[in-house]
Amino acid sequence: MANAAAAIHAGIADTVVVFRALAQGQFGRFGQGLRRNTIAGDFAHTIPYGVMSPAQMFAMKVVRFMHDHGVAQAALRAISLASYHHAQANPRAVMYGRPLDEQSYDDSRWIVEPFHLYDCCLENDGAAAMILVSAQRAKDMPNKPCYVLGAVAGSQYRAGASVHNTPDYASSSFKTLAPRLYDMAHVQPKDIDVLQSYENFTGGVLMSIVEHGFCEPEACNEFFVKENFISPTGDLPLNTSGGNLAECYMHGLGLNLEAVRQIRGESTSQVKGADVSMVISGPMVTPVSSCIFGSEATL
Amino acid sequence: MNNYYLNPGLPQPVATPLDEPYWTGLRNNQLLVQRCEQCNTWQWGPEWICHQCHSSDLIFTATPTQGIVYSYERVWHPVHPALLDQLKNNGAYLVVLVELPQAGSIRMLGNLLGDPHQQVDIGARVEGVYEHHEDAEPAYSLLQWQLK
Numbered sequence: 513m514a515n516a517a518a519a520i521h522a523g524i525a526d527t528v529v530v531f532r533a534l535a536q537g538q539f540g541r542f543g544q545g546l547r548r549n550t551i552a553g554d555f556a557h558t559i560p561y562g563v564m565s566p567a568q569m570f571a572m573k574v575v576r577f578m579h580d581h582g583v584a585q586a587a588l589r590a591i592s593l594a595s596y597h598h599a600q601a602n603p604r605a606v607m608y609g610r611p612l613d614e615q616s617y618d619d620s621r622w623i624v625e626p627f628h629l630y631d632c633c634l635e636n637d638g639a640a641a642m643i644l645v646s647a648q649r650a651k652d653m654p655n656k657p658c659y660v661l662g663a664v665a666g667s668q669y670r671a672g673a674s675v676h677n678t679p680d681y682a683s684s685s686f687k688t689l690a691p692r693l694y695d696m697a698h699v700q701p702k703d704i705d706v707l708q709s710y711e712n713f714t715g716g717v718l719m720s721i722v723e724h725g726f727c728e729p730e731a732c733n734e735f736f737v738k739e740n741f742i743s744p745t746g747d748l749p750l751n752t753s754g755g756n757l758a759e760c761y762m763h764g765l766g767l768n769l770e771a772v773r774q775i776r777g778e779s780t781s782q783v784k785g786a787d788v789s790m791v792i793s794g795p796m797v798t799p800v801s802s803c804i805f806g807s808e809a810t811l
Numbered sequence: 812m813n814n815y816y817l818n819p820g821l822p823q824p825v826a827t828p829l830d831e832p833y834w835t836g837l838r839n840n841q842l843l844v845q846r847c848e849q850c851n852t853w854q855w856g857p858e859w860i861c862h863q864c865h866s867s868d869l870i871f872t873a874t875p876t877q878g879i880v881y882s883y884e885r886v887w888h889p890v891h892p893a894l895l896d897q898l899k900n901n902g903a904y905l906v907v908l909v910e911l912p913q914a915g916s917i918r919m920l921g922n923l924l925g926d927p928h929q930q931v932d933i934g935a936r937v938e939g940v941y942e943h944h945e946d947a948e949p950a951y952s953l954l955q956w957q958l959k
Contacts, residue, residue, distance in 0.1 A: 545891035548822050554856055556824035560953055561922050562817050563906055565890040572882040572908050579882070579933050622887040622903075675856035676908050677918050681882070 513768065513791075513803045514663035516644045526649070531641035532765040542566065543635055554674040566712060567632055570796045571624045574715030577682035578626060581729040585626060587736035588714040589617050591750070592630045592757055594741035595711065599754025602780040606634055607758035631714040633756040640765040642772070647811075658775040658805050661788070662697030664689045665801035672798045684719035684795035689802060694725075697804040701725040704804070705786040706749045706774045708767035709795075711756045716795030721748075724792060724802070743781040752781040764793045768803070775807050815942060816922045816955055817904060820893025823947055830857040832871035837952035840941050843871040844914055853915030876939025878909035878956065881918055883931045903927045907956050909937055924957040935959075 516528035536542065545564040546555070555564075563569060577583065596612035599605035612630055620629040650657035668688045671678050680687070694700060701724060709717045718736065721727055726748060727735040743749035753759040753770040760766050771789040773779040787807040794800050826834040836843035845854040847861035848868040860867050884906050889898045897904065905923040910916045923931060924940060937956040944951050 543890060546822055547891070550825045551822035552825040552827050553829075555822075556827075556830070557856055558920055559822050560817075560824050561906055561920055562821065562886055562891075562894060562904055563884075563920060564821075567888075568884065568886055568890070568906070571884040572906070575884060576882040576933065622885070624887060625885040670862060673856075673862070674858075675918070676920055677855055681908075681918075 513644075513660065513793075514665045514801060517660045517663050520644060520646050526645065528644045529641055530644065530765065530768075531639065532763050533639040534762065535637050536635055537637055541635055543632075557675045567624050567627055570713055570715065571627060572676065573682050573796055574626055574713070574718070577715070577719055577729075580682055581732060583718065583729075583732045583736075587718060587732050588626060588628075588631055589614065590736045590738045590741060591711065591714040591717045592617060592628075593738040594746075595751045595755045595757040595759075596630070597738065597742055598752045598781045599758035602754050602759055605754040605759040606636055607754060612758075626715065627713050630757065633712050634758070634761040636761055638760050638762050638766075640760075640762040640769055642765070642768055656776045657808060658772045658789075659808070659811060661699065661804045661806040661810060662693050662695075663801070663803040664693045664696065665799050667798040667800060678798075682719070684716055684723050685798050685800045686720055686723040686792070686795070686802065689800065690724045693802050693804060697806070699788055699804060699806075699810075703788050704748070704790045705788050706743065706752060706771070706783040707790050707792070708751055708753075708755065708771050709792040710764045710767060711751065712795065712797075714757075717750075717792075720792045720795045720802075724790075743779070744783050749781070749783050752779050752783070764791075767791050767793070771803075771805050775805050815944065816924060818893055818897045819944075819947075821891060823944070824951055824953075829859065833857065834951060836871065836873070837941060837954055838943070838950070842874055842876050842939060842954060844874055844911075844917060844919075845869045846872040846914075853911075853917050855914075855917035855919065872914075874911060874914040876911075876954065877913060877959075878911050878919065878937050878939070880907050880923075880931060880933050880935045880937060881910045882908045882933060883923065885927065885931075901927050905929070905931065907931065907937065909956055919954065921953065921955045924955050 519525040599607040741750035849866035850864040852863035936959040
């Protein structure tokens with residue numbers, strides 16, 4: 513998103529299409545381990561110990577974060593429940609008609625602790641695209657414009673250090689980026705009307721929300737409750753389409769579409785009068801990115 | 812039967828020019844990790860230059876396998892066919908991320924030996940156990956961990 517906006521702003525491009533398409537059925541599932549006889553390089557230090565899927569690569573970051581700040585499993589559960597709640601209003605959602613309650617979450621099998629089945633994103637096929645043009649051109653288009661107030665991508669010091677040696681380990685990798693995003697967009701966390709936060713796993717959402725300044729790490733158990741994340745009544749409506757857990761896992765591009773729908777007033781779980789709509793993408797990997805969209809009223 | 816923590820069948824490690832001393836060390840019951848001759852920074856995983864001072868004067872240096880559990884995970888869901896039976900029978904396996912205080916607190920990743928359902932405490936002291944895969948072609952060794 514940052515690259516697209518920069519290219520248009522610099523005059524390198526008039527129109528940028530950002531898209532993602534997945535056909536895992538034909539071309540391989542992301543959640544499966546490598547099928548080969550040998551492994552060399554960084555992965556030779558993890559795969560022979562049974563650390564080979566994304567859930568297995570990220571779980572230890574979340575375990576450490578929850579340990580450091582005394583975060584309970586119920587905080588992760590709240591994120592999952594919010595996504596499934598919103599999916600019930602969204603006929604496009606994979607989990608439409610399949611609600612989730614606390615008991616079903618608690619009873620669900622572990623994938624890798626602290627992730628239950630419902631803490632993990634879906635594996636599905638699909639496609640999503642966004643069209644970016646200059647603010648001037650957007651006025652001529654049939655749909656209500658949604659403006660990029662700020663978009664950042666990057667990471668923190670040695671975030672890519674191999675074999676789990678990044679210095680700031682229990683992190684979603686947004687600590688240096690989030691302040692730049694708010695500076696660019698000229699908004700503060702309290703100005704965000706609605707948030708889409710990439711759930712590869714709920715633990716990534718937990719750390720992303722903290723690192724974007726919505727909640728102190730020590731206050732997670734109070735902040736991460738389902739009611740707080742439900743549209744339109746919660747203080748921070750979260751993943752209002754059902755997100756990666758319950759709408760469709762389109763590597764986060766679906767979350768960007770939903771953020772735009774909120775500005776246009778077209779969400780199936782619409783936040784009334786949403787003017788500032790935020791997306792956090794790809795936590796715990798490196799680099800990461802996040803973006804703030806605004807209505808015309810925010811310009 | 813064998814005494815390996817995880818059932819055979821996962822991809823087996825092959826040394827590269829960058830990490831060959833490490834793998835050779837494990838074969839000889841020795842843990843060799845990178846240390847910078849210029850600034851004395853310890854480094855893991857292996858890199859071509861020192862992340863601290865950018866010197867290429869990195870020496871694989873022996874260090875005791877005494878560590879502290881920095882984080883851990885208990886894996887239940889098999890994502891590789893080699894582990895299907897093991898997870899069906901044992902339910903889970905344990906992975907630990909271990910800090911080595913005597914080597915600049917670099918972190919090593921391995922399995923925690925023993926009951927896969929044991930309680931794991933961050934901060935617990937562990938020591939290394941060499942796991943030799945003599946029947947592999949070529950033979951290789953892993954470094955596992957057990958509570959002290």
